Structures are given as C-alpha cells and as structure tokens.
Amino acid sequence: MQKNLEDQIVKLAKQARAAGRAMALVSTAEKNQALKKMAAALKSRAGYLIAENQKDIRVGQARGLSSAMLDRLLLNEKRIEGMACSLREAAGLPDPVGEIMRQWKRPNGIEIKKVRVPIGVIGIIYEARPNVTSDCAALCLKSGNAVILKGGKEAFNSNRAIDAVLRQALKGTKIPANAIQLVQSTDREAVKILLQQNASIDLIVPRGGEGLIRFVAENSLIPVVKHYKGVCHTFVSATADLKMAEEICYNAKVQRPGVCNAMETLLVQEKIAARFLPVMAQRYWAAGVELRGCAKTRAILGKQVKSAAEDDWYAEYLDLILAVRVVKDVGVAIEHINKYGSNHSDAIVTRDKKEADRFLREVDSATVYINASTRFTDGYEFGFGAEIGISTDKIHARGPMALEELTTYKYQIYGKGQIRS
C-alpha cells in the first residue's frame, strides 16, 4: 500500500515535470484559450460537480463537521460560476512569461538578457475549499507551470470531479492534460511522499491552517513559500488623526475577522490612550469584539476588559477578539511587533512623517502601512488580479503572491564567439 502510494506519486511528479517542460513553450493565446475552455467545462458539468460535492457534504455531516466547515465545502451553481469566473479572469491577465526583466551589454560585447520564465512544477497543498483546486490550477497554468494539487480529505470527491472536468477540458488544447494532476489519496503519508519529490517539483505553496503549513515546512525537501499566520498590528501614534485611527482600527478588526490580514493586536501610544481607548472600545463592544488588555489598558477601560496573557500577544484569533497594549512610543511599538508579530501586515496611524518612515523601515514585515487598514494585503487589492497565497518568508516572494511570483528567470546570453581569457 505504502509502496503503491509512493510509486503513484513518483509517477505523478515525473509526469508533471514533463508537462511543465511542455507548458513553458505554450503561447499566451493557447493558454488563454485553454483557460476559457476550462471555465466553460465547469459550467456545463455543474450538475456532475454538485452531485460529487454532495457526497462530501454527506460524509462531512456524518463526521459532524461544523456548519461553518460544511459551508466552506459546499458547491452550488453560484460557486461554480465563481470558479469559472476566476478561470476567465486568469485568461484576461497579462502573461508574465517572456518579459525581459533587464538587458545589458558587457565590455567584451556579450549581451545578457534576464528573461522571466515559468518555474516548472508547482505543488499546492490545501484544505477544505474545493474552489482552490480550479483557482490554483488557473494561476499555475497561466504562468506556464504544471501543477500538482493535494486537497483535503473533506473535499475528496469534489476535488476529484473538478480535476477530471478540467483535465478533460484540456483535450484538444496545446496544454498537456498532465499539466493538472490531483493526488488521489486522502492519506497524509501522500503529502510526505510528495514533499520528497524535489527532483520533479520546484515549489510548494501550502494553503490552510498553521498545523498543515508547519507539517509541510518540516517535511519538505522542496522549497516552500508560505505564511504560518497573520498576527497583524495597528499602532496609533499620539500624533494620529484619532478619527482616522478609529476607522482604520475598526475596519482592520471587524470587517472580516477570520482572515490573515485582520488586526489581532492594537498598540496605542500612552499619551493619547485615555482619550482614544474609551471611544474605540465603545465601537468594538458594539460590534461584539472581546478586548484583552495590558494593565494600562485595563486601568483606562476597567476590569471588564480581560487581562492579556503573554500568549495573547502571539495569538492569531481569527475572531472578534483583540489584544490591546498601551506603549510608550513608536520604538516600543516596533519592538513589540518584531517580537510577537508574524511579519505579515502592520500599520501605523500617524501624522508625523519621520515617525512613519521609521515604522516602515524598522518593522520587519512583508507589508507595512501608513494610515491604512491592514486588510489591503491581498493580491486583488494590490492590483495583481489574482492571489495564490501570501508569503511572510523572505526568500523568493514576500507578501501577496500572484502570477509573477510563480515565475523565475533565466539568463540568455548572445555572443559572437567570445571566449574567456
């Protein structure tokens, strides 16, 4: 069984490598045509997809999945239209492949071009939402890569159906069917084996909870670009426009608390804490936000605010809970963020340009903001037209990742017989 599984995954990976080589040579028009065919196929096979999805839903109900989980798992006409829409959008995005990133000539006459090319084979390891299957396939294909998808067991039947429909749609296009492959196993061992295929897979992008991502990072021989969590901060400086601060802090926490770019800790400069916190707390309480504060916060807001423990400063609540700390100045705020944060997205609200510049420079995070909500850390909000993930790593890609981040480059050198002396 284990041996069979290994054979199966090694075969998959080798097929992906071959498909990736072919993919790199497919023209933009051919890729776009294939993406549109894939979109049409999802829509025309909606009945089949929904029937397969219902199998997962029934298993999920029997297993006692929460209603939130079941909702994430569900496919219906509207969601299938959403998936098709993502495929058509990918077709409409500019193709990053072939861009000449830089070009120069050396004194000996050789010309060097740094040209953007696909990475090759991308592995996506993800959890319940079945739309990830088609969304990720779309972006990998558009950027000229082959993709290996490994979804969660909850969506097993749904993912298998989506994969089958997409592969079927590739027939008659210039894209080999093996450019999209799904690992047809619910065994976690399959993930481990996949992560050893560094000869055939170039990059792993895990998407899901911190547990899954740590498992992937710790077991991979293949480079992984990832974020574990988003412990995002907003620091309200004494010089801030407090009305602006209020709107930003409210939005960053409340607008969609379950996502990685939502604020988890509010830092307030001591000088204005007694003025700002009571107003802010009223708005949070009205929205049902639980506050967990440092001693100074509690001195201002009262004992109904729970005392924040050390763990709260590290916490990604993904919920209507907020840690609040009163800090002396921007220096302490930066220290706090670099110590407890997750290098994801952090904001300062200030009217002091020098203070703002210091914050931007010294906070060691992928995305740093002056006077805006951290909720903008997102491929679409950045104008990339897509998002395959967000990286808090520093190697290869940082921040929101889209098509460009699924490419690498090669140097093409044009000589006239030059040799080295």
Added chain:
Amino acid sequence: MQKNLEDQIVKLAKQARAAGRAMALVSTAEKNQALKKMAAALKSRAGYLIAENQKDIRVGQARGLSSAMLDRLLLNEKRIEGMACSLREAAGLPDPVGEIMRQWKRPNGIEIKKVRVPIGVIGIIYEARPNVTSDCAALCLKSGNAVILKGGKEAFNSNRAIDAVLRQALKGTKIPANAIQLVQSTDREAVKILLQQNASIDLIVPRGGEGLIRFVAENSLIPVVKHYKGVCHTFVSATADLKMAEEICYNAKVQRPGVCNAMETLLVQEKIAARFLPVMAQRYWAAGVELRGCAKTRAILGKQVKSAAEDDWYAEYLDLILAVRVVKDVGVAIEHINKYGSNHSDAIVTRDKKEADRFLREVDSATVYINASTRFTDGYEFGFGAEIGISTDKIHARGPMALEELTTYKYQIYGKGQIRS
C-alpha cells in the same frame, strides 16, 4: 557536549537575528567605512593570520592532504591582499538596499512601493578556502545582512583568526560585531544544528563539493540556494562557424577545467561531426584532454577514444576529461541537456537564428548561451562586481548571485485613512 553545542549555536543564531535587525538600518556610507576598516585590519594583522594559517597547514600535512588542497588552504601576503581587495571592492559596489523596485497607485488612492531590503541573516557553509570567510562576510554586510559562517575543519585556525580580525575591526563602526559570527566547531553536528535555526536564519548558501551541498539541502529547515554541480554542454550545430566553434569548445573545456562553468560534454550535430571532430580532437589531445565518446564519435575519431558509459553523461569531471556525443539535431541536443545536465550553463554554436532561439527557450538551465563560452557564468563576468555563489535552483535566485540576490523586498503602503469595504 551535544547540548553545549546546541546552546552555543542557538545563541549565535539569536545574536545574528538581533544584529541583522540593526544591520538593516546602517547607512551605505557607514557600511562602506566598516568594509574599508576590515580590509585595513586584514593587512595590518597579516603576520597573525599567516601564523594561524600555518597551524592548519601543518595539521593538513600531517593528515596527508593533497598538495592541491594544501595550496587552496594556504594564506600568504598576496592572498591576504586579495582578501583585503575584495573587501574594498565590496565597499565600492552600489548598495542594493533601499532601491524602489516598483511603485504604483491604486484606484482607492493607496500608494504601494516595493522596496529592496536585506534578507536578515545569511548562513554560509563552505569548505577549505579561508578567503571565503572574508569574501562572504563582505557581501553579506554590504547588502545589510548579518552572516553566520561555518567553514571546513581544515581551515579552522585560519577562519577563526580572520573572523577575530574582522570582528575587531567592526569596533567603533555602526555595524554590531555580531553581524559576523563564525561557528567555532569542527563537528558536522554543528552544521545540522545550524540548519534547524529557521527562526533566526533566513537563507543558507552552501559552497563546496556536491557531498556537502547535498548534506545541507537534506538537513535544512532553512531555505537553501545552491548548485550541486555544473554539467555544462556545448552543442555545435551543422550551421556553426566551425572556427568559432573550435575556439569556444576549446576555451570552455581547457581554460580552467576545475570550475563549475567548464564544459563537461560536447554535443556535435551529425552532419558536420566527421569534419569538426577530428580538428577539435587534435586540439584537445594537444592540451592533454581525455575524450570519452559515443559510438559515432569513436567511429570518427578511432578506438583510442574511450567509450562513454551512461555515467559519463551525468559526470562533472572538473578535469581534462570530456564526454563527446554525436546527435542528430538541436532537438536531440536539447533533450540530452535537459536529461543529463545540471541546469547550470549550456551553449549552442550556430548561425541559424531560429535554432538559436529554440535552444535558448527550451534548454531549462540558469544560463544559456549563443556563440560564447560557458565560462562566462560568473558574477564578475556578468558585471555584478562580486559573486556569493551560483544557483541552479529556480526559487529566489538563479545563475550567478551577488548583492541583489542577498536582498528581498517589502511593500510599503501609503494611505490617507483608506479602509476596506
């Protein structure tokens, strides 16, 4: 002992993280001043360095190191001047940190800047040459990073002396001494422990033989950018200027056979093989090059050419040995290179533009050449002014790596109170 070693390395890594944070804020002028002080210190402490190096030489002699190895290990006035020169050169190079790589405005008015920043902490794991210690320290510091160095046991005393002199030179500069740290252990276990410090080290660059690099890649939780070996090819097309081909093929093999960008396999198109190979072979034989050929090569050159085995196509000889294969056309040449090559540097000699373009596009290597010697794959030859390594990976950096490749970026976002709706 093991526990002590672990404590020591964890401490080193944490100190490096703190030093890296400080390094990122040091100005270009301050970095350059420190680099010049380091250069001067090496020269003024040359006697001490040579005395410490002699300890290594004596141990090496007693251990029976080859004379080539002992030569690589040796420090003398001239080589110390070379190290000092590299430090001064690093001071003279443009600082990549702070470059605005891209800048744009979104419809909602937020401005996004993609700004080049240091990576943080770089680990360099390398073998015998002690000059690597100062060369790598120079490039890491210039690019705003802290560095942890782990050299080979053969150069233990030399590396310790260089490290001490460089750290001493940092006193009175804006660079914290812990921006340069050497792992003071000859235990391979130390490397393993170092490779687990992913909380404090951001990137590992291994330099040395394939064995060391595989050990690093297989044991690292930290991203590694590397090349295992350089199995470089030159394909001589039937349309080539054969005189040009001869010079390029001679240079790529003979000029310096012991380096990763030297040619290891010559591919010749069948149509001109009987014309080209005898001339080429004469030149190779005159230079003492051993040829190992396919059946067709031997049919042309005679049985004095050894028969190439399957292993020869994968071999990085690093010596005056060359595998030779006659191939039908550019398609077979590309297939051969993508199958047996190491994705390092591969060249075509041709006068056919279409064939050249196909080769550049389809050969999946970091650096691909038309009508030039593969020996140009090098940070200095590319005009980067330095080289910290060469990558055949596709993640983060590909090809010659210098200062830019030791940086990442962050997104700095300028708002006026924008919130997400």
